[in-house]
Amino acid sequence: MLSRLTRLPRPAALAVCAVPVLGLFAAAAFAPLPFVVAVPGLTADVLGSDQGKPVITVSGAPVRDTKGQLRMTTIRATGPSSTMTLPELVGHWFKTDQAVMPREAVYSSGGSDEEIEKHNLEEMARSQSAAADAALGFLHKDPKDVKVDLNLADVGGPSAGLLFSLGIIDKLDGDGSGGDLTGGRNIAGTGTITADGKVGAVGGVALKTQAARRDGASVFLVPRDECGDAQSELPEGLQLVPVTSLTDAVNALRALNRGEPAPSC
Structure with missing residues (x-):
């Protein structure tokens, strides 16, 4: 013999069904997500000193005094073990001085x-x-004849490569005619470098442009493939110069020194 089922009124049935669904949404909203928050980090003049030591030291060749600045740029991110919930992610997403990034993009x-x-x-x-x-x-x-020692504490990763190379060139040769490669300007930038002078992308460039402008830069060297990202939050008064190689970067700076236009994004 079958017992008779009690049928709930439709609104009550929908309410009962909604309870577990809402519970799932609530659980999903507050589940930890693998994202980090990044902000503009420090910049450092590779032509200057760090912790009392020159960033660039050259032996085996005469070096020249420099007057401008070549600032490598960084981002600062929450730790590799950090997570955030969906409401936190949304809260950070719309802030122009922050970026929400997949954890593996920062800590690969x-x-x-x-x-x-x-x-x-x-x-x-x-x-x-x-x-x-x-x-x-x-x-x-x-x-074999010219030795270069680079010293920059508390900074990791490969993204300062381009600025290191430019700093060495400025110390040894300047603009090729006795003047500063920087033209006395505050130049900033980012980009990896290979031994044969190819410049590679790095990520976080929109935040790095903000760090550069904050610390007085008027020109920012950016890997060409990242022009779009750099333009997305470009601070007023900062000129973007896209490069794909060390030669590109040197030629662009020399053109600016001559009062000629440099490539732009």
Whole structure:
């Protein structure tokens, strides 16, 4: 014998069904998501000093005094183990001085905080070696005769490569005619560098342009493939110069020194 089922009124039935659905939405809204928040980070003049030591030291060749600045730029992000909920993500998304980025885009090596720091320092060391090779190759100087030491504490990753190379060139050769490669300007930028002088993309350029302008830069060298990102939140008064190689960057700065137009995004 079957017992008779009690049928709920339709509104009540919908309400009962909605309870678990709302519970799922609530759980999803407050579930930890693998995103980090990034903000404009520090900039550092590679022609200057860091913690009392010159960032660039050259031996085996005469160096020149420089007057301008070449500022490498960084972003600062929440830690690799951090997460955020959907409401937090939405709250940060619309702020122009912040960027919500997938965790793996910032911490691609994965692992613990210590492992990531070690990886970033190794990347910086490789970048410095490539930067020195690229600069000396551009100047046709033998790396057996000319030694370059680069010192920049508390910064990891490869994105300062282009600025290191430009700093070495400015120390050794300037604009090729006795003047500063910078023309006395405050120049900033970002980009990886290979030993043969190719410039690569880095990410976070919209935040880096903000850091550059905050610290007084008037020109920003950007990997050409990242022009769109750099333009998205471009601060007023900052000129974007796209480059694909070290030669591009040097030629653009020399053109600016002569009062000629440089490439633009």
